[in-house]
Amino acid sequence: MSTTITASQEQAVIERVPKGLFIGGEWRDATGGGTLAVEDPSTTATLTEIADGTPDDALAALTAAHEAQASWAKHPPRERGEILRRAFELIAARTDELALLMTLEMGKPISEAKGEIAYANEFFRWFSEEAVRIEGRYATAPNGVGRMLTMKQPVGPCLFITPWNFPLAMGTRKIGPAIAAGCTMVVKPAQQTPLSMLALAQILEEAGLPKGVLNVITSSRSGSLMAPLISDPRARKLSFTGSTAVGQKLMEQASEQLLRISMELGGNAPFLVFDDADVDAAVEGALLAKMRNMGEACTAANRFHVSARVADEFTTKLAERIGALKVGRGTEEGVQVGPLVDGKQRDTVRGLVDDALSKGATAVVGGMDADGEGYFFKPTVLADVSEDAELLREEIFGPVAPVISFDDEQAAVAAANRTQYGLVAYVFTQDVRRALRVVEGLETGMVGLNQGIVSNAAAPFGGVKHSGFGREGGREGIEEYLDTKYVAINLD
């Protein structure tokens, strides 16, 4: 695709996406014909209308998943893997149009959308390889007489709820292992960004996924749509990526049927820079950890804890880099920071910045809305942030970097852990012993050591504390979709 994207190219990618619900291998309208508008956050204009699914539609989707489950579980693992592999090839071939679609509905710059597509697609490649490596065990019982057989079987029909910030990757992290393991599924993407998921369903259909294995329902009523599915005994697993508050509500609902649960929830990542760090490398890492996706990432660095000895240097250099970033519509050439996803998100970010400023913080750069019709906020670096500023406790989800200094290692680790969240932390130091001490002391599921990005399909992604539980990616990823059955064998 050329670097200048025309309005007719935009129109063409929107037109190619199916707008219906994908149930039992058919694309259909919502019961009653209701539709839901999808907005371009960089202009606030409506991009298109899609089906606004009802609770009856959602139940039809679960019925389709349930009916397909038994035969899908028996499908040869090699074929399950090859369907994923074919989808991987199709996604790779269509990266440009998928990236444009994602930028239009979500706002991220086109280069970042391409990065997400490559990352999302790695889950299909990884799990296409894992499908044929589902193994059990056979052992002699301790008494020497019996034998113990342990086998793995698919969990059964799954319910997936995904957020808007990574419209494709948050789906493939669940869909990939579920397909590999032999599970069927109902997917509900976020209402702000459903188009990427609809395009993905179309690709999986083309890759030969049997009818009913994947069902996608889009809706403006996520609560009333999903609650009956979660309490339906035909569903066996719920995997949710989104906010901690919604995750807690869903866990309560899932307790009724004792569903297997995976929860990928909010974060409040500390970014620690010690005085022995390579400050320039830390600034590079900070740019990635903070500015990727306009800061709208669960892994986004939320607080920069910097040794008092290098805090001024770090803050100045970070502000120079962040202040120079080009803000604009994600489709425009050279844009590095797009709009926030909607007005509510921008209000939240503005509110957190205003609160910090009112409590004594200084905006070294930014600190306010940026120009433009859409939901733009200026990339911001805040210094002298006081301990009681809300943004040290709340997930910012925007392009705002608060810097606070620390005096010693113990204080740094204590400050890093002073949060209910525990998804990821970043540590910059060149001292190996310190690195290991700090990494072991951090209460998080992941750590970026001298690097500002941890996401990798080959690694187990996930959190502890209020950031949830369960792992996506790596060898652990497929285990979330497998039950263990033990057979006690009498050889007496």
Ligand code: NAP
């Ligand atoms: P959200 O408000 O929790 O929404 C996430 C998903 O849940 C959306 O599809 C939403 O649908 C749906 N939902 C909302 N209320 C629901 C209910 N009562 N019942 C069933 N579904 C419901 O979160 P968000 O604002 O979209 O996403 C941002 C959050 O996701 C942040 O906290 C971020 O940290 C977290 N996140 C975590 C990870 C991770 O891997 N740990 C990754 C990415 C994002 P509608 O929007 O259509 O209502």
